[in-house]
Amino acid sequence: MTxxxxxxxxxxxxxxxxxLVNLAREIAPTVKVRELVPYEDEDVILEIHVxxxxxxxxxxxxxxxxxxxFLKEGVFISLQVIPDEELTVAxxxxx
Numbered sequence: 001m002t003x004x005x006x007x008x009x010x011x012x013x014x015x016x017x018x019x020l021v022n023l024a025r026e027i028a029p030t031v032k033v034r035e036l037v038p039y040e041d042e043d044v045i046l047e048i049h050v051x052x053x054x055x056x057x058x059x060x061x062x063x064x065x066x067x068x069x070f071l072k073e074g075v076f077i078s079l080q081v082i083p084d085e086e087l088t089v090a091x092x093x094x095x
Contacts, residue, residue, distance in 0.1 A: 009075070013043050016069045016077060020046060020062050027061060028054040032084070042078040049084040 017035065024031045028050050036045040050058045059081040066077045 009043075012073045013075045013077075016066075016073060016075050017044060017046065019069075020066060020077065020079075023061055023065060024048055024050070024058050027058050031058070036080075038078070042076050045078040045080065047080045047082065049082050052083045052085050055081050055083045 021031075021033050024033065030051060032049040034047040036047055038045055048058065048062070059079065062079055062081070066079065069075055069077065
C-alpha cells in the first residue's frame with residue numbers, strides 16, 4: 001500500500017479493528033486482543049482471548065460483523081477466538 005490510497009485503507013482497517021474489539025468487549029468486557037502479522041491474504045489477524053464459555057457468542061458476533069466489513073470496506077480480518085480460563089467476566093457498568 002502506497003500513498004493516499006494505502007493510508008485510507010490502513011485507516012479503515014484500524015477503524016474496523018477498533019469496532020470488532022469494542023463489540024467483543026460488549027459481550028465479555030475482560031477480553032484480551034492481540035494483532036498478529038498476517039501470513040496469507042489477510043490484512044490483520046486478531047487473536048482474541050475470551051472468558052471460558054463466551055467463545056461461541058464472541059466468535060459468532062465478530063464473524064458476522066467482519067464479513068460485513070469485508071463486503072463494504074474491503075478489509076480482510078481473520079479471527080482466532082481462544083478460551084482463557086484465567087479471564088473472568090467483569091460486571092457490566094450501566095451507561
